[in-house]
Amino acid sequence: MSVVSLCTACGGSDSATPNTPNTQNKVSVSEVSSDQLVYRKTSIITVKGQNLNAGINLTHQGCLKITELAGSSATQKSFSCKLVAVGSVPVVITDGANNSLYTNTVTIPLAAQPQVTMSTSLGNIVIELNPAKAPITVDNFLNYVESGFYVNKIFHRVISNFMIQGGGYTADLVQATTQAAIKLEAGNGLSNIRGSIAMARTSALDSATSQFFINVVDNTALDTNSGGYAVFGKVVTGLDIVDKIKVVPTSTRGGLNDVPVSTVLINTMLQTK
Numbered sequence: 579m580s581v582v583s584l585c586t587a588c589g590g591s592d593s594a595t596p597n598t599p600n601t602q603n604k605v606s607v608s609e610v611s612s613d614q615l616v617y618r619k620t621s622i623i624t625v626k627g628q629n630l631n632a633g634i635n636l637t638h639q640g641c642l643k644i645t646e647l648a649g650s651s652a653t654q655k656s657f658s659c660k661l662v663a664v665g666s667v668p669v670v671i672t673d674g675a676n677n678s679l680y681t682n683t684v685t686i687p688l689a690a691q692p693q694v695t696m697s698t699s700l701g702n703i704v705i706e707l708n709p710a711k712a713p714i715t716v717d718n719f720l721n722y723v724e725s726g727f728y729v730n731k732i733f734h735r736v737i738s739n740f741m742i743q744g745g746g747y748t749a750d751l752v753q754a755t756t757q758a759a760i761k762l763e764a765g766n767g768l769s770n771i772r773g774s775i776a777m778a779r780t781s782a783l784d785s786a787t788s789q790f791f792i793n794v795v796d797n798t799a800l801d802t803n804s805g806g807y808a809v810f811g812k813v814v815t816g817l818d819i820v821d822k823i824k825v826v827p828t829s830t831r832g833g834l835n836d837v838p839v840s841t842v843l844i845n846t847m848l849q850t851k
Contacts, residue, residue, distance in 0.1 A: 603629060604628070604629060605627070605628065605629045605630065605632045605633065605634065605673045605674075605679060606627045606628045606629070606679060607625060607626070607627040607630075607634075607671055607679045607680040608626050608627045608628075609624075609625070609626040609627070610623070610624075610625050610626075610669070610671075610680060610682065611623070611624050612624075612659075612684070615661065615684060615685070615686050615687070616661065616686075616687075617661055617662075617664050617686055617687070617688050617709065618660070618661065618662065618717065618720070619660075619661060620658050620659065620660050620661075621658070621659050621660075621661055622647075622656060622657070622658055623644075623656065623657040623658070623659055624654065624655075624656050625654065625655045625656075625657070625671075626653060626654050627653065627654075627679075628652070628653060629652055630650075630651075630652055630653065630654075630655050631650075631651075631652045632652075632673070632674070633673060633674035634671055634672070634673060634674075634679070635671065635672045635673070635674070635676070636669075636670070636671050637668070637669070637670045638659065638667070638668075638669050638670075639663055639667040639668055640659075640661050640662070640663040640667040640669075640684065640686050640713075641659040641660065641661065641662070641663075642659075642660045642661075642662045642713075642714065642717060643659070643660060644657050644658070644659045645657060645658045645659075660717075661686050662709065662713040662714060662716070662717040663686060663709065663710070663713040664686050664687070664688040664709050664710050664713070665685065665686065665688075665710050666683050666684070666685050667683065667684060667685075667686060668681070668682075668683050669681070669682050669683070669684060688709065688710070690851055691706050691707065691708065691709075691851070692706070692707045692709065692716070692720065692849060692851060693705065693706050693707070693814070693849070693850050693851035694707065694719075694720075694723055694847055694848065694849050694850065695847070695848055695850045696728075696816075696844060696846075696847045697844070697845040697846045697847070697848075698733075698819065698823070698842060698843060698844055698845065699841070699842055699843040699845065700819055700822045700823055700842060701816060701818075701819035701822065702815070702816050702819065703792075703813055703815070703816035703817075703819050703820060704813070704814050704815035704816055704850070705775055705811050705812070705813055705814070706811055706812055706813075706814045707719065707720070707810060707811040708768060708809075708810060708811050708812075711763075711766040711767055711768050711809075711810070712763045712766050712768065712808055712809065712810035712811075713763075714760050714761055714763055715760060715763050715777055715786070715808050715810040716810050716811070718757070718760045718786075718787075719777075719790070719810065719811075720849060721757065722745075722757070722788050722847075723847050723848065723849055724849070727754070727756075727788060728745055728788075728844050728846070728847040729844070729845070729846055729847070730748060730749070730843065730844070730845070731744060731745055731746065731747060731748060731754065731843075731844045732744055732747055732748065732749055732838075732841055732842060732843055732844060733823055733838060733842040733844070734746065734747040734751065734834060734837055734838075735791075735834065735835070735836045735837065736823060736824060736826055736828050736836055736837075736838055736842070737824075737828075737836050738794070738824045738825055739794070739795060740793075740794065740795065740797065741791040741792060741793050741794055741797065742791060742792050742794060742820060742823045742824055743778055743789060743790070743791040744789070744790065744791075744842075744844060745778075745788045745789045745790050745844070746778075746787075746788055746789040747834075749841045749843060751831060751832035751834065751837070754788065756787035756788045757787060757788070758787075759779075759782075759784055759785045759786060759787050760777075760784065760786055760787070761784050762779070762783045762784050762786065762806075762808055763808040763810070764801070764802065764803060764804075764805070764806035764807060764808045765801070765802065765803030765804070765806060766808065766809070768808075768809035768810070769796075769798055769801050769809060770793050770796070770797040770798060770799075770800040770801055770806075770807060770809055771793060771796045771797070771798065772793055772794060772795050772796050773792070773793065773812050773813040773817050773820070774792070774793050774809045774811070774812045774813075775790055775791070775792050775793075775809065775810060775811045775812065775813065776790065776791055776793065776800070776807045776808055776809045776810065777789070777790055777791075777807060777808050777810065778790060778791050778807070779807070783804075783805060786808070791807075792813060792820055794820060794821070794824045823838075823842050826838045826839070826840065826842060827839045827840070
């Protein structure tokens with residue numbers, strides 16, 4: 579969800595009837611439109627109305643971030659919004675006194691669930707992601723995939739009756755520099771069951787960056803809403819490779835526990851759907 583003050587909202591090409599009459603000196607919204615509604619693309623939003631510069635608040639559950647573009651005026655404002663959610667999402671605009679100016683629901687389509695193929699030194703694992711349930715987490719993971727971050731990283735923590743964890747260290751056990759941490763999306767309806775993939779984090783809730791883990795057994799105790807671990811997809815092919823990884827011998831190395839004695843390398847990670 580993205581919330582912005584003194585700016586306005588993403589919306590579809592169809593506009594809803596504004597809730598506030600267009601009277602002199604009163605903030606009103608007459609039209610909200612978007613040039614495109616495409617998952618993980620930037621949408622340019624145009625809002626028309628009166629006295630828009632007097633103070634507007636936006637809640638939009640489809641946007642990761644909204645940025646006002648140059649050239650806005652009191653009667654028209656333009657914004658950029660990266661769409662990370664899919665399905666029907668609500669859009670609400672209010673004035674500074676929290677009076678409703680505009681409400682609508684827009685639909686962000688998804689042609690197919692995105693899939694990522696992870697090539698490891700023990701075989702390939704195909705992961706299907708769920709942006710409807712974990713939009714911020716999926717977008718973050720795909721950003722790392724697209725940048726080539728996961729190339730030549732390792733599974734650095736393997737516990738045979740728990741999970742396999744990777745995506746943060748090189749084969750020399752050097753921790754890689756990551757992007758900013760993301761908001762925790764635990765309690766999203768997805769469970770830490772065998773074959774699911776979730777984000778690893780520190781004891782701080784909103785601390786996940788690049789590291790992930792694949793559950794090798796059902797770990798539903800990790801599902802708590804307030805302090806759990808956010809599941810964002812599942813293994814659809816290659817669970818046998820996960821099972822090969824989970825039984826490799828481990829030791830303590832470089833100050834880390836449960837490190838595979840023989841490196842389990844992530845060669846590449848590519849979005850294949």
